[in-house]
Each structure stands twice: as structure tokens, then as C-alpha cells.
Amino acid sequence: MSLPLAGSPSMTASAADRPSNRLAGETSPYLLQHALNPVDWYPWGPEAFDRARAENKPIFLSVGYSACHWCHVMEHESFENADTAALMNEHFINVKVDREERPDVDQIYMAAVQAMTDHGGWPMSVFLTPDLKPFYCGTYFPPVDGRGMPGFPRVLYSVHRAWAERRDDILISAGDLTDRIRLMGKIPAASGALESVLLDQAARGLARSFDTIHGGFGSAPKFPHPMDLKVLLRQHARTREAHPLQIVRHTLDKMARGGIYDQLLGGFARYSTDERWLAPHFEKMLYDNALLSSVYLEAHQVTGDAEYARVARETMDYILERMTGPEGEIYSTEDADSEGEEGKFYVWSLAEVNQILGPERAKEFAAVYDVTESGNWEHQNILNLPMSVDQAATRLGRDERELQADLDRDRARLLEARDRRVPPGKDTKVLTSWNGLMLAALAEGSRILKDERYLDAATKAAAFLLDRMRTAEGRLLHAYKDGRARFNGYLDDYSNLIDGLTRLYEVSGEPRWIEAALELTAVMIDEFHDAEAGGFFYTGRSHEVLIARQKDFQDNATPSGNAMVATALLRLGALTGRESLRTLGRSTLEAVQAYLDRAPMAMGQSLVALDFELASPREFAVIAGSDPAEFRRVMEAIYAPFLPHKVVAPALAEKASALAETLPLLADRPAQDDRTTTYICERFTCHAPVVGVEGVKAALA
Known part of the structure; x- marks a missing residue:
């Protein structure tokens, strides 16, 4: 059989001439992008699996997400090609999965890809037996042989021949690989106690991998590591050592001045393709911006540096202005590509800057933001700050404030021009887990930055999640799009939202949020807790049965589910006085203790939880007294310093007694003289109550 050369225009029929496939009824933007492919795609589900078993055909599973550049490339090169599609349709049952909708499926088969190939990524390409066991794995395949990789048609034909001629061998190897995946959910044994030496060890490891020149950890491609930066902030607070804070400051400074940060609008791209944060992979993910907002807020608390407050504010403003829906729901991603080119929306030529700003302003702006005739990236320019604005002012002989004001006006004009370009695609599905992370950052940001807009946004997002993304039985759903909430909630949906709701209560005093956090905690424990071996499964008891039921222990781009469980339970235990929650949170850390010892750089959020526990x-x-403004100022004073081990139980005076049943901290605590009154307790000892803002400031001092 001769292999077709995929990708040529003559072999790719116009999408407008094709009937839609089964993906047309889905809500995922990623799946809908493939709805006009000539491939006979199925969504993940029994219809595809029943057909595979009936026809005894292997399944081709393709996993990606809407903002994935190479997913778009493989679609155009292979899935839109009529000859390649015919080969797929003849020999395979083809299943397309959005990893953001089905992280459980992605997690299992990514483990198979990594076990078989020693690397992973998206698009993920996995061939399965009809009973869903993986036997051949890969990621992106080119349309023809090249760069040391087989072309996708060759892969398809080879797998088909192997299935026809060596099926028994395939079934044996698929069973072996599945057994390996199931073993990955087992917890390795650990000895010793949970002690601060684990935190010290992690800080030393991070220091060893720190890039002293460009900031961050390791080399290209370079990811932000927000959880690890939080570990270092806590190490500095606990030990008063200077070096952990220096690592954080250098990293945050370099990222905020780099191309990974959108210098016109705010918000961070996914990662940098180089070691100096210049050239990002341009997709913007909600979770990155949630986690980095939180880190910059904490760094501002520690240092008082206004630049960190500015970056946090601009990032959260980007989320409010560009990524928030009409009911307060927060969207998932913006693509890297526009008009078929990665980064086209974000880059500039010197001629464009000259045309928009005029020669005089363009010359100064270009000098500050690294815009040149030849370009700093593929003959175009990614805006970045090779030096800080104060350094630029010195070099240009300008007053720093005046220069900053001029640059702000320049940025606004360029942003206005950029907004007239064709924008990247936006994935408007709502994910409970990612919204939970963002709601936590917005809630605390409202007090740290003294801006009620963020509290309002957090309140609306929380209400949307609770009202639109729960079943009648009180279980969470994972994703929402086009008026439909779908898919059972996963562990990180529960743990992230519980943590976000807890923090929203702590800044607002609204009883609904703490009550909902406790209700969801009860459901989470019932659905996910492994009472025999410890820790929490990623999928609940009510979930569909997959080939493995795994536990999520190590952080990736987002905190692991078990790390966020420990974080949420320890905080709730301290806030509510429920020792059972604290005990379960601690046992969750004990379940991952071996990882804390052996792989601390994959355990940032667990180490944050451990720091809180110790x-x-x-x-x-x-x-609260009768003056709402005084209550707000008191709360802002409490959130001004970096106090990573605080819990806050606020209440309006008339609600304090009712809330005291849930929060014993509020029992028998009246407001004095109808003024906002704060009771501060530590190490089982409560100090005399303090009244008003000055009383809190004095107590904290």
C-alpha cells in the first residue's frame, strides 16, 4: 500500500463542502473546531466504545485543547486531509477529547504516553484496544516522514498492520502498560515526621535550580512556577533569610518586564520559549493568571513594592475586562494564534509604532520597549523592558514620573490600535477548578489592593459556580458552555472551589460562602477520600469507571488535587475549630510525604500547606460596627502585611451570633461602642479586643 502525502491542497476538501461529524453537537470549542473534519470523530463515550468492540477495531484517541498551537497544526496537516481521514476512518474508531473538559481521561493516557516515550505533550495521540487499554502512544506526528519522525499516515498504517497481524502481542503489552498506570496511583511509603526540614530542603533545591541571570528555574522553555515562588516567600517569612526573597523578587521582576507579560493590557502568557522570558508561547490561560496574580499580591505584601501591586492589578483587570462573562463566569483561555499565525496579534514592527505614536514618541517608546527595525523575534518585535523604567529614565535624561506618564499614554494608543486587529480565539467554557483559583486571587486582591471591583467579581463568580454548576444532589459539575453544565466534578474542582469560597468568606463576612465551603467539603470527603490507603482519588465514587482510578499528588501547571485538599482542609479546620478537618488535611500531607522528601520541586502547593500546618x-x-467604611478599612489593614498563617472570621454584628455556631471564633464577641472590633488570638491565647483601624494597625505592629 502506498502512503498518501498528506497536507497538499489538492487532497484537502473545503470544509464548507463537508457534512459535520458527531462533534457538531458538543459544546467544547476545541471539539467544535474539528466538527467539519472529514475524520469520523466521536466524542468520548459509549457510542464509540460499543462500535469498537462490535467491529473489533482499535481506537485512535486524540487529546488537545483549544489554545494549543500544535493541535491546530496537526488538525490542518492531517485531520483536514481527505486521504489521511479515509485511512483513519477505515481502520480505526476515532475519538477526540478536550483535555480541559476531561482531565481524568487526559491524566490516565498522558501517564501512558510518558511511560512509553519518556515525554508528553499535546496534541496527544494514543491507540487503544476496544477495552480502552493503550498500546501505542505519541504526541504530534507530521504529515510526512521527516525530522526523525514517522509521518502520521505511516503511523496509522503500521498500527493497523500490527493490529491485524500481532493482536495477541498487542493485547499483552496493553495489559502490562495498563497495570503500570494503575500502580502510579499507589502511594510510596515514607518514614519520619512532617517537619520544617522538608521546607528547608525544598528551599535549597529551588535555590540550586535558580537562574541567577534571568530569574526563574532551569532553562528554556521556562515556566513561571508560582507555587514554588510561594514556598520561597514563606521560607523568607519563617526564617528571615534574605536569599529566598531575592530569588522571588528577581524572578517576578524579570517576568513582569518580559514578553511573557502583556505590556499593553496585562496578563501572562503560558510560558517562555527562551530562558529570558522574551518570546512566550502566546496562549493565555486562566489558571496562570490566577496563580500569578496571587504571587504578585503576596510579594507586594512582603515588600511594599508598588510594581508588584501594579502587575497584580493589571492582570486581574485583564481577567475582568476580557475574560469574564455576563453572569460573572470566568472564561478559560485565549489562543496563541490569530489569522493562522502564532503571536500575530501581539507583535509590532517599528514602522507600525512610528505610524501610531509619531516619530518623536515612537523613538522614545522604542528605546524603552526594545522595538527595532530588524526585530527581536522573527523580524517582528515583542514588547518588553530590557531595563526598568527608572533605569530608562536615567539613560534618557528624563524625570521618571513624567516618562512613565508618557509611556502610559503610548501604551494606551498602541492597545487601541491592537484592539482593531483580528483577535485570537477565545475559549469561553467555564471550568470550576480554574474559576476557584481565580476567585481566591480576586477575593484577597480586593483587600490587598483596596478595590471593591475585585470583591464584586469574586462574588459574582462564586454565585455562578454554586447556582449553575451543581447538581440537585449538591455535587459539582466540571464545565459549563452554551447554557449547559456537564461532566462530574473532579477533585481539583472541589478543592479549588472550597479554598476560593473560604477566602471569599474571610474577606467579606458573607455566611453563604463559608456554609457552601463546608457543604462541598462533606461531599468531597464522601466522594473522593481513600479511607484505606490515604489521600484522595482524582475521580469520585459516582464517576464513570475508567481503566485506572488515579491520585493527583504532584503539581503541574496547576496545584495538585491532593495539595489543594490539604490546603483547604487545614484552613477550614483552623477557621471553624473542627479538628476532624485539620486531622484529615494533615493525613493528606502524610500520604504525600515521600514526594515531599524526594521530589520537593513538584510539590510546591503541598509545601505551602505544610508551612501552614507547622x-x-x-x-x-x-x-462590624455600624460604619461599613470602617469595617472595610479594618479588613484592608489585616490584609496589608504578609501573614500566611492567618485566618479571618468577619461578621456583621447582627450575624455574629448565628455564625458562631459554624465559627466558634465569633462566639461571645460583641462590637464595642458600635465600632468595628477585632479579636486577635494566637497560640490558644486571645488578646484584648481592639477597636477601629488604628487599633488593628497597632496590634499588628
């Missing part, structure tokens, strides 16, 4: 929480009970 400290004595400082408890603030805040009873």
Missing part, C-alpha cells in the same frame, strides 16, 4: 495560625475575629 505554624500557629493567627486568628482574627472581626465584628
Whole structure:
């Protein structure tokens, strides 16, 4: 059989001339992007699996997501090609999965890809037996042989021949690989106690991998590592060592000045393709911006540096202005590509800058933001700051404030021009887990930055999740799009949202949020907890049965599910006085102790939780008086310093007694003289109550 040369225009029929496939009824933007492919795609589900078993054909599973550049490339090269599609349709049952909708499926088969190839990524390409066991794995395949890789048609034909001629061998190897995947969910044994030496060890490891020139950890491609930066901030707070803070500051400074940060609008791209944060992979993910907002907020608390507050504010403003829906729901991603080119929306030529700003302003702006005739990236320019604005002012002989004001006006004009370009695609599906992360950052940002807009946004997002993304039985759903909430919630949906709701209560005093956090905690424990071996499964008892039921212990781009469980339970235990929650949170850390010892750089969020567990929480009970402005200022004073071990129980005076049943911290704590009154307790001892803003500031000092 001769292999077709995929990708030529003569072999790719116009999408407008094709009937849609089964993906046309889905809500995922990623799946809908493939709805006019000539491939006979199925969504993940029993219809595809029943057909595979009936026809005894292997399944080709393709996993990706809407903002994935190479997913788009493989679609155009292979899945839109009529000859390649015919080969797929003849010999395979083809299943397309959005990894953001089905992280459980992605997690299992990514483990297979990594076990078989020692690397992973998207698009993920996995061949399965009809009973869903993987036997051949890869990621992107080119349309023809080249660069040391087989072309996708050759892969398809080879797998088909192997299935026809060596099926028994395939079934044996598929069973072996599935057994390996199931073993990955087992917890390795650990000895010793949970002690601060684990935090010290992690900080030393991060220091060893720190890039002293460009900031961050390791070399290209370079990812932000927000959880690890939080570990270092806590190490500095706990030990007063200077070096952990220096690592954080250097990294945050370099990222904020780099091309990974959108210098016109705010918000961070996924990662940098180089070691100096210049050339990002341009997709913007909600979770990155949630986690990095939180890190910059904490760095501002530690240092008082206004630049960190600015970056956090601009990032959260980007989310509010460009990524928030009409009911307060927060969208998932923006693509890297526009008009078929990665980064086209974001880059500039010197001629464009001259035309928009005029020669005089363009010359100064170009000098500050690294815009040249030849370009700094593929003959175009990614805006970045090789030096800080104060350094640029010195070099240009300008007053720093005046220069900054001029640059702000320049940026606004360029942003206005950029907004007239064809924008990248936006994935408007709503994911509970990612919204939970963002709601936590917005809630605390409202107090740290003294901006009620963020509290309003967090309130609306929380209400949307609770009202639109729960079943009648009180279980969470994972994804929402086009008026439909779908898919059982996963562990990180519960743990992230519980943590976000807890923090939203702590800044607002609204009882609904803490009550919902406790309700969801009960469901989470019932659905996910492994009472025999410890820790929490990624999927609940009510979930469909897959080939493995795994546990999510190590951080990736987002905190692991078990790390966020420990974070949420320890915080709730301290806030509510429920020792059972604290005990379960600690046992979750004990379940991952071996990883804390052996692989601390994959355990940032668990180490954050451990730091909280080993400290004595400082408890603030805040009873509002009659003046709402005074209550707000008191809360802002409590959130001004970096106090990573605090819990806050606020209440309006008339609600304090009712809330005291849930939060014993509020019991018998009246507001004095109808003024906002704060009771501060630490190490099982409560100090005399303080009244108003100055009383809190004095107590914290």
C-alpha cells in the first residue's frame, strides 16, 4: 500500500463542502473546531466504545485543547486531509477529547504516553484496544516522514498492520502498560515526621535550580512556577533569610518586564520559549493568571513594592475586562494564534509604532520597549523592558514620573490600535477548578489592593459556580458552555472551589460562602477520600469507571488535587475549630510525604500547606460596627502585611451570633461602642479586643 502525502491542497476538501461529524453537537470549542473534519470523530463515550468492540477495531484517541498551537497544526496537516481521514476512518474508531473538559481521561493516557516515550505533550495521540487499554502512544506526528519522525499516515498504517497481524502481542503489552498506570496511583511509603526540614530542603533545591541571570528555574522553555515562588516567600517569612526573597523578587521582576507579560493590557502568557522570558508561547490561560496574580499580591505584601501591586492589578483587570462573562463566569483561555499565525496579534514592527505614536514618541517608546527595525523575534518585535523604567529614565535624561506618564499614554494608543486587529480565539467554557483559583486571587486582591471591583467579581463568580454548576444532589459539575453544565466534578474542582469560597468568606463576612465551603467539603470527603490507603482519588465514587482510578499528588501547571485538599482542609479546620478537618488535611500531607522528601520541586502547593500546618495560625475575629467604611478599612489593614498563617472570621454584628455556631471564633464577641472590633488570638491565647483601624494597625505592629 502506498502512503498518501498528506497536507497538499489538492487532497484537502473545503470544509464548507463537508457534512459535520458527531462533534457538531458538543459544546467544547476545541471539539467544535474539528466538527467539519472529514475524520469520523466521536466524542468520548459509549457510542464509540460499543462500535469498537462490535467491529473489533482499535481506537485512535486524540487529546488537545483549544489554545494549543500544535493541535491546530496537526488538525490542518492531517485531520483536514481527505486521504489521511479515509485511512483513519477505515481502520480505526476515532475519538477526540478536550483535555480541559476531561482531565481524568487526559491524566490516565498522558501517564501512558510518558511511560512509553519518556515525554508528553499535546496534541496527544494514543491507540487503544476496544477495552480502552493503550498500546501505542505519541504526541504530534507530521504529515510526512521527516525530522526523525514517522509521518502520521505511516503511523496509522503500521498500527493497523500490527493490529491485524500481532493482536495477541498487542493485547499483552496493553495489559502490562495498563497495570503500570494503575500502580502510579499507589502511594510510596515514607518514614519520619512532617517537619520544617522538608521546607528547608525544598528551599535549597529551588535555590540550586535558580537562574541567577534571568530569574526563574532551569532553562528554556521556562515556566513561571508560582507555587514554588510561594514556598520561597514563606521560607523568607519563617526564617528571615534574605536569599529566598531575592530569588522571588528577581524572578517576578524579570517576568513582569518580559514578553511573557502583556505590556499593553496585562496578563501572562503560558510560558517562555527562551530562558529570558522574551518570546512566550502566546496562549493565555486562566489558571496562570490566577496563580500569578496571587504571587504578585503576596510579594507586594512582603515588600511594599508598588510594581508588584501594579502587575497584580493589571492582570486581574485583564481577567475582568476580557475574560469574564455576563453572569460573572470566568472564561478559560485565549489562543496563541490569530489569522493562522502564532503571536500575530501581539507583535509590532517599528514602522507600525512610528505610524501610531509619531516619530518623536515612537523613538522614545522604542528605546524603552526594545522595538527595532530588524526585530527581536522573527523580524517582528515583542514588547518588553530590557531595563526598568527608572533605569530608562536615567539613560534618557528624563524625570521618571513624567516618562512613565508618557509611556502610559503610548501604551494606551498602541492597545487601541491592537484592539482593531483580528483577535485570537477565545475559549469561553467555564471550568470550576480554574474559576476557584481565580476567585481566591480576586477575593484577597480586593483587600490587598483596596478595590471593591475585585470583591464584586469574586462574588459574582462564586454565585455562578454554586447556582449553575451543581447538581440537585449538591455535587459539582466540571464545565459549563452554551447554557449547559456537564461532566462530574473532579477533585481539583472541589478543592479549588472550597479554598476560593473560604477566602471569599474571610474577606467579606458573607455566611453563604463559608456554609457552601463546608457543604462541598462533606461531599468531597464522601466522594473522593481513600479511607484505606490515604489521600484522595482524582475521580469520585459516582464517576464513570475508567481503566485506572488515579491520585493527583504532584503539581503541574496547576496545584495538585491532593495539595489543594490539604490546603483547604487545614484552613477550614483552623477557621471553624473542627479538628476532624485539620486531622484529615494533615493525613493528606502524610500520604504525600515521600514526594515531599524526594521530589520537593513538584510539590510546591503541598509545601505551602505544610508551612501552614507547622505554624500557629493567627486568628482574627472581626465584628462590624455600624460604619461599613470602617469595617472595610479594618479588613484592608489585616490584609496589608504578609501573614500566611492567618485566618479571618468577619461578621456583621447582627450575624455574629448565628455564625458562631459554624465559627466558634465569633462566639461571645460583641462590637464595642458600635465600632468595628477585632479579636486577635494566637497560640490558644486571645488578646484584648481592639477597636477601629488604628487599633488593628497597632496590634499588628
